[in-house]
Amino acid sequence: MLELSDTIERAPDGADTSAGVVAGMALKRRTLSVDKTTDQTTPTxxxxxxxxxxxxxxxxxxxxxxxxxxxxxxxxxxxxxxxxxxxxxxxxxxxxxxxxxxxxxxxxxxxxxxxxxxxxxxxxxxxxRKERRPVPEALTLPEEDEGDAGQMLALTQEADKLRQALSALAPDQREMVEKAYLGELSHTEIQAQTGLPLGTIKSRIRLGLERLRHELKELR
Amino acid sequence: MNTIRHHISQPLLAAYASGALPHPFALVVAAHVSMCDDCRARLEAEQAAGGVVLEALECADLSGGLKASVLTLLDDDPAPARAEPRAIGPYPAPVIEALGGQPPRWRALGLGTRQRIIHASDAGTVRLLHIPAGQAVPDHGHNGLEMTLVLQGSFSDDCGTFGVGDVEIADQDLEHTPVAGKGMPCICLAATDAPLKFNSLLPRMLQPILRI
Structure with a gap:
């Protein structure tokens, strides 16, 4: 599968990685996906x-x-x-x-x-820890249906966008995101990161939310 | 299903996904997510971000024999499915699991209020509280973070009304007197990372005894 991140223009030097830049990337991504439709229909x-x-x-x-x-x-x-x-x-x-x-x-x-x-x-x-980590109750999933293929691809595309957002970060910002997701920052430290690095990731996450939410509602 | 209006904040969800959230709060997050589809979706989005971070990590070298030894450990039969814990009454599955599979055995705290401490350590305390309808929890502030998830009934304080599934996140800036709603007792799951500060003498004296 083509590495899309390599075909995407990196954010220009000195530009911040605010939601605006990410939105710009998403736009370019959309143009790309028109040409690369075939890549969008295969699972990873x-x-x-x-x-x-x-x-x-x-x-x-x-x-x-x-x-x-x-x-x-x-x-x-x-x-x-x-x-x-x-x-x-x-x-x-x-x-x-x-x-x-x-x-x-x-x-x-x-x-x-x-x-x-x-x-x-x-x-x-x-x-x-002595105690097992608390995890949410598992959803009772219905048998797979045709809709799942579409959801799987939507998820793949969402992950592609996250990947691009991550690779576009400056090294120190990327390090901060890695620390947050690898358990090296406390929740208060994550909270204090109202600045750019996590904001970029968050804006990507927000885009995926509506879809996930919709999906979960369908399971009920 | 009633509408949940008070949710887990994004930094807390990210910290839960990464495993950095102390155990008492992790239990509240897991319990809330069990009741709230919106936060389940938001948590899955955080986990997707975590997956992308994992993929992008620079690879470490493996020792020569590791792959072969893992491959020899593959058994052909899938593991028998472990019985997944399920909610019982108002108690979500992670709470039931933390209670050892049973609804709570309560301890009286006085004035009809009951509690069951689920976990107490340096990481903080998480407990179930059972407050009679219409009754106030003693006026208190916090030394650190407090998360309170309503499992049954409701409570109100200066920040609003919290019903089933709602979670109130309070820090040291908030002093509040939660009052249980009328109609039925309020049961909530409350996590703190530091002892509560009570503003009157009697609860302060009882604090070491009651561990609240």
């Missing part, structure tokens, strides 16, 4: 691998997921200051959990990366 490789694992217990596909996620999960774990061996224990536990709980993966609700992120964060929190 990760989604295909994960569905093969879920539906066929496909070990080859799992190996592909391993190659993509293991080095990233390890990088995430190493940031907490643990040793390489400890970080690889986390990698192993997270990916084995993904294998065992594959039935819970629903591409219409979450990207593979988002799902793996949740498993990895749960694991890291459980490591430092």
């Amino acid at each position: 490789r990760q989604t295909e691998w994960m569905l093969a694992v879920r539906d066929r217990r496909d070990k080859q596909a799992f190996a592909q997921l391993f190659d993509f996620y293991a080095p990233r999960i390890k990088a995430m774990a190493l940031r907490t200051g643990m040793s390489g061996a400890e970080a690889e224990d986390i990698v192993q536990e997270v990916l084995l959990t993904a294998w065992r709980k594959a039935a819970q993966f629903d591409p219409a609700r979450a990207q593979v990366s988002s799902w793996i992120y949740q498993i990895a964060r749960n694991r890291q929190v459980d490591l430092v």
Whole structure:
């Protein structure tokens, strides 16, 4: 699949990454998507691998997921200051959990990366606390229907936009966003980041909200 | 389903998604999200952002044998589905799970108010409170953050009226006297990261005993 982020003009030097710039990027993105319609109709490789694992217990596909996620999960774990061996224990536990709980993966609700992120964060929190991390009640999901393909693609596009917003950030801003999502900032520190970096991400998140909200209402 | 008007703020949702939110508040967020589709959508959006951050991380080198050893651990049968906790009465699933699968056993606090402490540690305290209809919770301020989620009935204070599913987020700038609504007792899930400051002598004296 074409890496869209590489084809997009970066924000000009010195420009801030306010919602305006992001909105501008979204506009360019829209023009692009007209030319690249074919790219918009395929799920990501990760989604295909994960569905093969879920539906066929496909070990080859799992190996592909391993190659993509293991080095990233390890990088995430190493940031907490643990040793390489400890970080690889986390990698192993997270990916084995993904294998065992594959039935819970629903591409219409979450990207593979988002799902793996949740498993990895749960694991890291459980490591430092006695109590299991509280999680919301699982929704009872109806059987998949035709609408799901559309939702899955909408989610893929939303993630593409988030990815672009992240790659357009200045290095120090990007570092701040990474810290926030990797559990290195407290909620008060996140709150204090009313400035640009998280604002950019937030504006992207807001765009995805209406769709997600609509989807969830349909489940009721 | 009634309309929820008071939600979890974005920084708190992001902190919950990242795992940085202290346990007492994480329980309130998980309970609210169980009751509120809007916040579930907003949380999933935060998790999508987290996924993108994970994807974009610079890869770490793996030791040679890791992949092979993980692959040998793959079993062919999917794990038997663990029974997911479910809500019981007004108590959302994460609260039931924290209570060990049972509705709460209460302790009397005096004047008809009851409580059940779910968790108390350096990270803070999270408790269930059961307040008789129309009765006030002693006037108090906060040393830190307080999150209160209504599970049954309602309460009102200077900030407004909070019904089932609503969450009030209060910090040290707020001194309030919540009063339970009429009709039925108010049950709420309240998390604090520091002891409450009561403005009258008697509750202050009882505080060490009651741990409120």
